[in-house]
Each structure stands twice: as structure tokens, then as C-alpha cells.
Amino acid sequence: MQPVTPTSARLEPTLFELSRPGRPGYRLPISGVPAGIGASAIPAAQQRASGPALPSLAEPQVVRHYTRLSQLNLCIDSQFYPLGSCTMKYNPKINDELASLPGFADLHPMSDSESCQGALALIHGLQEALCALAGMDGFSLAPLAGAQGEFAGLLVIREHLRRKGETGRDTILVPDSAHGTNPASATLAGFNTLQVPSNDRGRVDLGKLKEALNDRVAGLMMTNPSTLGLFESEILAIADLVHQAGGQLYYDGANLNAIAGIARPGDMGFDVVHINLHKTFSTPHGGGGPGGGPVGVKAHLIPHLPSPRVERIETDAGARYEFRFDIDTSIGALSCFWGNFGVLVRAYTYIRHHGAEGIRDNSRCAVLNANYLKALVAKHFPPAYSGVCMHEFVLNLREADIGGQRAIGVAKRLLDYGVHAPTVYFPLVVPEAFMVEPTETETPETLEQFAAALEKVREECLTQPEVIDGAPWTTPVRRLDEVTAARNPVLVE
Numbered sequence: 400m401q402p403v404t405p406t407s408a409r410l411e412p413t414l415f416e417l418s419r420p421g422r423p424g425y426r427l428p429i430s431g432v433p434a435g436i437g438a439s440a441i442p443a444a445q446q447r448a449s450g451p452a453l454p455s456l457a458e459p460q461v462v463r464h465y466t467r468l469s470q471l472n473l474c475i476d477s478q479f480y481p482l483g484s485c486t487m488k489y490n491p492k493i494n495d496e497l498a499s500l501p502g503f504a505d506l507h508p509m510s511d512s513e514s515c516q517g518a519l520a521l522i523h524g525l526q527e528a529l530c531a532l533a534g535m536d537g538f539s540l541a542p543l544a545g546a547q548g549e550f551a552g553l554l555v556i557r558e559h560l561r562r563k564g565e566t567g568r569d570t571i572l573v574p575d576s577a578h579g580t581n582p583a584s585a586t587l588a589g590f591n592t593l594q595v596p597s598n599d600r601g602r603v604d605l606g607k608l609k610e611a612l613n614d615r616v617a618g619l620m621m622t623n624p625s626t627l628g629l630f631e632s633e634i635l636a637i638a639d640l641v642h643q644a645g646g647q648l649y650y651d652g653a654n655l656n657a658i659a660g661i662a663r664p665g666d667m668g669f670d671v672v673h674i675n676l677h678k679t680f681s682t683p684h685g686g687g688g689p690g691g692g693p694v695g696v697k698a699h700l701i702p703h704l705p706s707p708r709v710e711r712i713e714t715d716a717g718a719r720y721e722f723r724f725d726i727d728t729s730i731g732a733l734s735c736f737w738g739n740f741g742v743l744v745r746a747y748t749y750i751r752h753h754g755a756e757g758i759r760d761n762s763r764c765a766v767l768n769a770n771y772l773k774a775l776v777a778k779h780f781p782p783a784y785s786g787v788c789m790h791e792f793v794l795n796l797r798e799a800d801i802g803g804q805r806a807i808g809v810a811k812r813l814l815d816y817g818v819h820a821p822t823v824y825f826p827l828v829v830p831e832a833f834m835v836e837p838t839e840t841e842t843p844e845t846l847e848q849f850a851a852a853l854e855k856v857r858e859e860c861l862t863q864p865e866v867i868d869g870a871p872w873t874t875p876v877r878r879l880d881e882v883t884a885a886r887n888p889v890l891v892e
């Protein structure tokens with residue numbers, strides 16, 4: 400990974416800019432229909448006076464344009480992408496291929512259960528596999544993203560409490576290291592949120608948790624390992640405390656890469672869990688979707704799971720599968736039809752392909768890779784917390800030997816070395832946080848190259864701070880004004 404010489408990289412022109420009049424990329428066969436026929440059926444006021452203003456280009460121009468566009472962003476198929484918490488691991492292409500088999504991809508969303516038994520068997524099989532992996536009794540695959548899984552899970556808890564007449568429980572506890580979607584989902588589901596501070600080991604402070612527990616608490620949302628990459632060693636005690644206080648325990652399993660096949664949220668005492676299929680189970684998600692955030696629960700909450708669920712019915716003629724949309728104790732539907740079915744096919748294929756042992760090995764490699772990389776960089780980049788990490792680790796760049804430079808500068812300069820930047824400034828409890836998740840799909844050599852690139856950037860921080868301040872130099876667009884980009888987006892040309 401050599402730094403590329405600074406260039407003023409150019410943005411790809413639009414198809415309209417590349418267009419030349421009279422250069423169509425197609426030749427239509429003569430239709431044999433006399434001109435004017437058909438047009439006469441359209442009222443004169445609605446008829447076009449001239450053709451549509453479409454660009455006209457040769458086909459190879461179009462292919463090259465989109466191929467170049469596809470390469471403007473750093474991506475997992477061409478570069479290392481250690482984006483902590485988000486798990487940008489390599490997703491085997493075979494899973495995409497199976498998801499696009501015509502029998503899956505061409506299924507009509509209005510198909511009745513009778514005509515799509517294979518697809519229903521797959522959904523049911525995935526429900527069962529996720530139950531086994533998470534230690535839960537029931538799963539619904541309806542949620543379309545992690546945050547929607549959280550929202551659904553919290554509505555399930557709310558419905559459970561409502562039916563028990565415990566409507567006074569209106570507060571969800573959230574640790575201060577939690578993903579931002581946790582308090583957001585709790586608020587959206589109608590709860591107040593209360594933050595639980597971490598102790599100096601980055602774990603939930605048990606004393607503070609006890610103080611926060613009372614008869615207004617509906618539940619505690621936790622990520623374990625947390626977004627600090629740390630396993631909550633006191634999880635069983637935490638679960639007991641929350642249950643004794645009458646609360647439910649919610650597991651944010653968006654990223655299951657450290658524990659899948661090794662430990663199960665259900666065995667840790669959790670009542671509800673959501674899992675991001677697009678982080679752990681082989682759906683590419685660099686472009687922001689589609690995703691899948693199945694939500695699973697212990698037996699007492701199954702009646703409230705979102706619909707639809709697929710049930711297996713044993714008959715004399717063998718098993719049949721049936722969509723159930725009509726469960727009146729359910730919190731209801733979250734979207735039309737089935738959820739993101741292609742995502743479910745990829746996850747099912749991935750799980751069946753690897754099997755229990757393969758999934759366990761993947762988790763072990765993810766943890767091993769993270770610890771190896773942490774050790775490679777530790778000399779100049781101290782981790783925020785000491786000890787063994789899980790699938791990711793967080794560096795505290797305020798403590799790093801980088802001449803007072805900030806996490807944002809280091810992250811931006813790494814782009815010039817052909818590495819996607821790690822997650823920065825999250826979790827909020829670490830100053831100048833720099834969160835690295837190498838994933839199990841990278842080789843030791845790639846990790847060593849990343850450590851070497853980080854070391855070069857560190858030297859630049861000390862000797863050429865102006866290079867860091869101006870980075871990135873080689874990307875098609877340079878450092879953006881992110882506030883203006885969000886507040887005043889330019890959406891048309």
C-alpha cells in the first residue's frame with residue numbers, strides 16, 4: 400500500500416456531458432407499424448413536439464462510464480475496509496448468485512403459500528437457524544434493517560408490558576457506549592431513555608445500573624461484545640438484576656461476528672435480540688441496503704413478534720409451510736409482503752454452507768485478526784482499553800504519538816494509502832475514537848500492510864503535518880464540508 404502521488408483527480412463526467420447528438424448506441428428493427436398510428440389515440444395536447452432529451456452515446460462509452468463510477472469509492476472488492484461496527488467483510492459471490500436464481504428472484508410478491516413452498520421452507524429454515532445461533536425460541540425475519548429490528552423488538556416489549564398491565568414501565572436503559580440507533584429506536588417506540596455510564600474498564604457500571612433500576616424500567620438494551628469490542632464479563636449478574644427489577648433484556652446483535660457459533664445471547668439471559676444479516680451473514684451493504692434485521696425472542700414474547708412469520712405444518716402428505724399474517728397478538732407488519740427476501744437467501748446459504756463449525760471458526764478468526772492487528776499498532780496507537788478485544792478494537796488517538804493531530808486527519812490520509820478509513824468519533828465515550836474491525840476475511844499480510852500504512856501516516860503527522868491537514872489528496876472529491884452537505888444537499892444538476 401504505497402501512497403499515490405497527489406493528483407487533482409477528476410470527477411467522472413455525466414452521460415449527458417459525454418453525449419454527442421446523432422450517436423445512438425442502438426439500432427431498432429423496423430416495426431412495420433405506419434407512423435402516426437397509436438399517436439392518433441393520444442390527445443394532441445398530450446403529444447410530444449420533440450423526442451425526449453436523452454443522452455446519445457455508444458454502448459462501450461456507457462459500460463466504461465459505469466465501470467469507472469463503480470471504482471470511485473473505495474470498496475471491499477478492491478481495498479481493505481476496516482470500518483468498525485459496520486463489518487465490511489468480504490461476502491462470497493456464490494451467495495449473490497443463489498439469491499438471483501430465477502425461482503427466487505422472479506417470485507411474485509403476491510404468490511400464495513401454495514405456489515412458493517420452496518421459498519417458505521427457506522424462510523422457515525432461516526428462522527430456525529437464527530433461533531439456534533442466538534439461543535432464542537422464535538424469530539421474525541420481517542425487519543428490513545438493524546434499526547427496524549430494534550424498533551420491532553422494543554414494540555414487542557411494550558406490547559408484553561401493556562398486556563401485563565405494566566404501562567408505568569416507560570424507560571429503557573442504554574449504556575453510554577451504545578450505538579446511536581439504540582436510544583433513537585427506544586424513543587421512536589414511545590419510551591424515555593436513560594443512559595448507564597461505563598466504568599473505567601469500559602464495561603457497564605453495576606453500581607450505577609442498580610441505582611437506575613426501578614419499577615419504571617421496561618428494559619436494558621445492550622451490545623455484547625459492546626461497540627468498544629469488549630465482552631461484558633458481568634453479563635449474567637446484569638441479566639439477573641434487570642429481571643429482578645421486572646425489566647426485559649434487549650440484545651443489539653447487529654454485529655455478531657465475535658460470538659456467532661460460540662456464545663448465545665439467549666444463554667446470557669437476553670429476552671429479545673436483533674441480528675443484522677447485512678453485517679454478519681453475507682449481504683453486501685456498502686451502498687446502504689437492502690438489509691435485514693430479523694428479531695428473535697424468548698417464548699413468552701413470541702405472540703407479539705411482527706408479522707408475517709412462516710409456520711411449518713405437519714400433514715399426512717409431509718410438511719407444508721404457511722405465511723401467517725393474521726396473528727392478533729402481533730405488533731403487526733413492518734413493511735409490505737415478505738421483507739427483503741434476497742437478503743434472507745444469502746444469509747440462509749451462508750449459514751448452511753459454513754455450518755455450525757464454520758461459523759464458529761469465522762468468529763474465532765475475526766477475534767484473532769482483531770487482536771493481531773491491535774498488537775501490531777499498539778506501540779504508537781494505544782487501545783482505549785487494555786486486555787483482549789473481541790472482533791474489533793477502539794484506539795484513543797488523543798493518547799497516540801501523532802503530534803497532536805486528530806483522528807479525522809489520520810482517517811483521511813489513510814484514503815491516500817488505498818485503505819478505507821476506520822470508524823471515527825464513535826463510540827462517544829472514547830476521545831478521538833478510531834474503531835477498527837478487520838474481519839475474518841483478511842489475510843495476515845493485509846493486516847501487516849495496514850499497520851505499515853498507519854505507521855507511515857504517523858510519521859507524516861510528525862514531519863509533514865500539512866500533508867495530513869490537506870488529506871485526502873488522491874480521491875475524486877477531497878475533504879467535504881459534511882455539515883453543509885447534510886444541511887444543503889445538492890440533489891439535481
Ligand SMILES: *Cc1c(COP(=O)(O)O)cnc(C)c1O
Nearest residue numbers: 484544545546578580651653654
Ligand atoms: C449497524 C448497527 C446498528 C444499526 O443497523 P442498521 O442496519 O444500520 O440500521 C445497530 N447497532 C449496532 C451495534 C450496529 O453496529
